[in-house]
Amino acid sequence: EDSAVYLSGLGTVGLEVYEQVPKLDAVIFPAGGHCGLLAGSAAALKHLNPHISVIGVESESFPVLQQSLKAGHPTEDQACSNHHFYGDVSGLCFGSNSLQLTGKLVDKVVAVREEDILISILRLLEYERATVDAEGAIGLAALVAGKLPELKAKRVAIVICSGNLELHLLQQCIARALTLDNRVCRFSLVLSDCPGDISKLLEILAREEARVLDIKQERTFVTSELFTVEVTCTVETRDKIHTAQLRNALLERYPTAAWMER
Known part of the structure; x- marks a missing residue:
């Protein structure tokens, strides 16, 4: 789905963030998948305040959004060998409207390693008591990995939209993250x-x-x-x-x- 109505609905997330967190400097969203959340929310945030930085984060394993922005059109789907871990963020199926909005309104797109995502899952579980999947943790992973040094001392919101992790997958993620940490x-x-x-x-x-x-x-x-x-x-x-x-x-x-x- 890539219609204007659909993207407008997803953009209400950006509206809620803007209303709940005053004086924002930047908002970080998960990218990848159909990137509708990133594109729709960027449209809402930039309409409300053009000075807010909107940043998308995707996995280094399949940086399809960065490649598509560079090419100027959606690139061919890439196979994801770890779909159970990445979930929706690995569904490489975004359309031309999402890509156009992202290229026009999103200030930066960065890619992070799987190790940083695992550490972020652990941090959210420990400090926020939040059980999230890769899509939910990928925004925090950009900060954990030091990919966004320009946001130091800034007021930043990270959108954590997440599905449930299966128990056996959660156990594997925690065990690997503890070792990485x-x-x-x-x-x-x-x-x-x-x-x-x-x-x-x-x-x-x-x-x-x-x-x-x-x-x-x-x-x-x-x-x-x-x-x-x-x-x-x-x-x-x-x-x-x-x-x-x-x-x-x-x-x-x-x-x-x-x-x-x-």
Whole structure:
């Protein structure tokens, strides 16, 4: 759908933002899909205040809007290999009216990585208690990724329009985001296979307040000396600083500990 009536209906989102948030400097919208929300809202906002910056955000995996604006016409659909994650924002089917309005009224379109979207899903869940999908988090992802430095100290609204995430997908997103945020990490080290050595390791983890998610011991497929065990631990920390403190504490006691990078 790309009619003027349809785009006008979507543009009421821009009208609501303008009425609810005074003295706006910029509004960030999800782009991609048919980009009707971006185009319709840009028309409403620019009519009310031409000085408000309207910014669209799409995924680096399929920056079809940027390519279409550059070409001057809607480009051919691109295959999205991760449709379950991106949902409607990957539906590359916008029409000429949406593209024309976007090119005329939208000030900037930026693309973000999947990693930044996942981190934004986690931030919204933690700080706003909002469970959103990729489309809902993609606007915040542009700020998380530092794509819009010109908005620092400005009054900015981010439109979070989102569908529901399936439970298994939400679990995967949170698990991956915690790893990307350096709050779930994994390390391995070699201990002597004697009573008490594992407990000493666990004492260090407890002292450093790291939450043990998983611990595995390998005695057979190892290249170390006989009567040794290779231990692999997956732990959760509070933040990057806590992770660094834990790493230093482990290396002080176990200099050969190997930290597995993501």
